[in-house]
Amino acid sequence: MSFLSLMIKNPFRNKTRASLAIVGIAIGIATIVALGMVTGGLQTATQSTLKAGSAEISVTQTGTNTFESGGGTLNESLATDLQNISGVKNTAGILRANANITAANTFGGLSVNGIDSSKLSLEGIDSVNGTIYSNGSSNQLILGKTVAQSLNKTVGDSINLFGKEFKVTGIYQTGNFIQDAGAFTSLNTLQNLTNNNGKISVIAVKVTDNANVTTVSQAIEKAYPNQLTATTAADQANRINQGLGTINTASTAISLLAIIIGGIGIINVMIMSVYERTREIGVLKAVGWRSRRILTMILGESIILTLVAAVVGIIMGVIGVEVLLNVLPTSGTAIKPVLTIEILLRAFGIGFVVGLVGGLYPAYRASRLAPTEALRYE
């Protein structure tokens, strides 16, 4: 048996105590893993908003939010007017409306976008499974893959929106979790149904290949002062990332808390272990073990215990996120949790630090035991 095998074997002498210590630390690590996976998924989704081919700039009425802008706040003609600005390659007027759906397990409704079908590529929709809706007043639409799954709808099915039956002509997938949780129909149809004739909510702007996105964005705002606000896709991603930064800060705080609580737990477990093995430590000293080897053994046992807790925590975190997202409504299928190497390293890093910090004092105490006193210990 090697020294390493001995260190692996020792912490599990008292299986109940070891299991409880592992579960205690694993819960902290599972929380960190779960949060990391969700924020990672959100970050990936955010990055997909910068998808090549789609519009780089969103233009809205000044004072409205790019994400929340709904209803007709802009004149449709502005979309055409913006094409005259230098650097603008193409524009698309989009009307956004929220449709109540009672049959689905969604958060209060479905985001329906009205847009000319020829301009869907500006919204990142390059292909659909099925066909694209016609631009007339026919009640046709295409559904995002996420919402189609949660509504259990497929091509050819019908869906009731705004009191009208819509036929699903296609299913699309952009990789953007917001986009994939919505639906697209013709602009005219949506304007008619929501009494927004001639009105749009947002203008998607695609710039020419040589143009600078920021420069074009500034040119739009300059051309329509106090009327239009232009937001680049990069700005949108940054805003989302700022929100995710808050979650990351919370994750760091939980990590610290896990280290402190887990560390105290491990100190307790390892001190108990050292007390119970006082006589044994005396024997090890009597047979010639150096204090440093005893310190290494106890520290190693502590670290092994917490690394096992890290493995358990990772498994708990992954299963927990999957279960939670499956139970939750639309957002559950919209967010794709990502288990990255960074999260794994973080989990194992925390496990290692907890083991090291928690094991240090008991290991030091064990290494300082006087052999004769240890051998007399009852």
Added chain:
Amino acid sequence: MNKENIIEIQGLKKRFDKGKIKALNGIDLVIKKGEFVSIMGPSGSGKSTLLNMIGALDKADEGFIKVAGIDLMEVKDLSKFRSQEIGFVFQLHNLIPNLSVLENVEIPMYETKSSSKEIRERALELLKLMNFPNFSDTIKQNPTKLSGGERQRVAIARALVNHPSIILADEPTGALDSKTGDMILNLLKEIHHKENVTLVMVTHEPYVAEMADRTINVLDGKVSNE
């Protein structure tokens, strides 16, 4: 130093409880290499303390003690000395309960530069000398499943594993019945002869002491007579 002297002690003193208890009160003693010496004395006479001093488990307050050529009063870390020169056999065997018999014997060799294979071979070699009835089963078992005599034989194998020059046995038969005790004593004596190892044994049984080449009586922390 005379080459034949493996243990040299002069005026060795050890006090406990802030000097109130004088465990050793000026011990003078010389033991020659290869000798079998028994240390006798009543409870509290200081014989076990003396054994602990020889084995460098504790440090004396005053005096001179040289064992296997090493001045124990001068060297700070004596773990290497214990590992290379001393083999302990305790009254209560002190085996590690969650390790197998074989693993218990291997434990002292972790401090040597031997490979895992060499450690295993040496431990098996010694355990074979201990004449266990079901050898292959016994060495895999935990010591808790063995009889007192079997446990003490494992402890003897553990004491010998690093080829020590001195075996220190603290009442090795104290917890055994007379028949098993005799068997252990014969085993120790056999090892003493075969390996030419110095054997120092603390006992309070006169018949056990008679088996030694020489008996040292300790009384009130001093050698009373030899």
